[in-house]
Amino acid sequence: MSFPWPEPGTALADVPTPMPVIDEDRLAANIARAQDYLAGHGLAFRPHIKTHKLASVAQAQLDAGAVGINCQKLTEAEAFADAGVEDILITYNLLGPARLAGLKALNDRVARLTVCADSETTVDGYAGAFTAGKPLSVMVECDTGGGRCGVQTPQAAADLAGRIAAAPGLRFHGLLTYPAVGGAEAVQAFLTEAVALLEAKGIDCPVRSNGGSPDLWKAHLVPAATEHRAGTYVYNDRSMVRAGECGPQDLAMHVLATVVSRPTPTRAVLDSGSKALTSDLLGFADHGEIEGLPGARIVALSEEHAVVDLTGCTGPLPTVGQQVRVIPNHTCVVSNLFDRMVFHRGGVVTRVEPLAARGTVW
């Protein structure tokens, strides 16, 4: 295929669409701001690479002071180990002999690798696969109201930590949670109680890891935590603006799109469909915002088309062939659809980087 990935120096207006592009300056500012805030509150920062899957961005996060990275899959972790990252936390229950074999090989080559567990089944799988010669660090995942994975009570956390601590091939590393938005109080209460129970058992709990970009700037409200994990903050997106967690000037990702049809006076169709923006709504009723076109609403996506209702527009309407910039509802899923990421500064392409962890499966 002859896809013309843009050369450095190309103006964004000449970049093929649909294409996500990253503003270098905003990216750098987002990395610095989060790191400074967390460091200022004595919290370690462990950025989640699911958002960008790029070696250079992970390196920039580490250079800024991050203690390591957070991955969600074994194969993501493998890709970043290949890129030289030496401290990796996989916030996932890794199950089954094949996945455990991959995890064992990874643990042999990463300086500091940590995984998590929320069940005896997961812990027993780890315990059977690892030995004291090269033990595996394991955290207990706690459900502090997020309603996804995690043990349900501080007592269950302490019990599972005890099981980990008792396994010769495992080391208990601490507690982690991905909380409900605005759940600082619940996180603080859960962690405090769990740490006390662990102390009573004589089990050290060096790391208490809190998470989420939506609550990044409230991380200091959980003094029981020692580190915070966040992914979306690095690019930000429409959902983060709505949540008040960033302003429009902090949006580092836009999806460039072209108006391919103007079938009626109030309808435009863009080439950024669900295979460019994804269908993630995150509570919105529409599929992203078009910068500089107030009142326009992306009312429907098919795979390669976005249907825009222009009824509410007051300014000049876009014409066929015109390029527009879409602010996606959710950046992390957009990155996942493209093999490479295009960076720019001031509207001029600076570089195009292959995604280190594209096509990762488990």
Next chain:
Amino acid sequence: MSFPWPEPGTALADVPTPMPVIDEDRLAANIARAQDYLAGHGLAFRPHIKTHKLASVAQAQLDAGAVGINCQKLTEAEAFADAGVEDILITYNLLGPARLAGLKALNDRVARLTVCADSETTVDGYAGAFTAGKPLSVMVECDTGGGRCGVQTPQAAADLAGRIAAAPGLRFHGLLTYPAVGGAEAVQAFLTEAVALLEAKGIDCPVRSNGGSPDLWKAHLVPAATEHRAGTYVYNDRSMVRAGECGPQDLAMHVLATVVSRPTPTRAVLDSGSKALTSDLLGFADHGEIEGLPGARIVALSEEHAVVDLTGCTGPLPTVGQQVRVIPNHTCVVSNLFDRMVFHRGGVVTRVEPLAARGTVW
């Protein structure tokens, strides 16, 4: 990375998850059934490859009697031209000098390449890029109620066809529509009137192309059409079952997933998140159906987790580490997330094929 794509002979129970898998027999039956039905009604069939993006499946569709394939992007068409397909329709307005340059190169090497247009801007772009020496075939896209692209009236279709016919580098090839579901009557009326207007202008309209899997089995209700295009029919999905267009026995794609957490008695968490299933709802309130687990509802997706509410289940509940089979809401977007597709027959892997058109951008 060391991802263990399964070898032929592997039992599905040992296939790494999350992973879409295709039932060879159901796939073959779906291809044959659609082809037989359309041929029986004297309609040409042009399958849309967006659903599978696989060279072998396109070849099976052509071997069954399809007249050619339908692509939605230039780069998809390039990938299938590379695979040897000689009749390709791109149902898209292709705009801008770079895309047109790619289109010109493609037209030079594909025996029968056709594109579409719904505006003078698009037609004029084609007209400026092609010459009588190797002209481009262009269809006029008509909006017969689908509310996406397309000229709005038969008169507008005839006018645009005239503009195409008058351009030395273009050949008017016919009319196409992607109609609203259940829009047979509107399609028939639009095409009939447009063909009459074209006849009055002395413009031949050899092809009238209707489309969509949701209306595949009603294609015979549009006698004004000469061909039908459909993609989803080849795998089918939950939305097609709901629409009554297929039965559960016709579902060729399942997404294998593993229960990674059972945090509460009524909650299970799978490893098939939005980066495996996508967030496409297609009108459903939940994110796919778990085969053999009636009453279970996939109530939320995050990127690598699916949260399942088991409250409504009556049978045995799934345990941590257990594999389940998810019927996705929408198959076409699932294929797009994986680099390769795993096929099986009777639960045993037969082959793993790289997607010919993975990572295509425009």
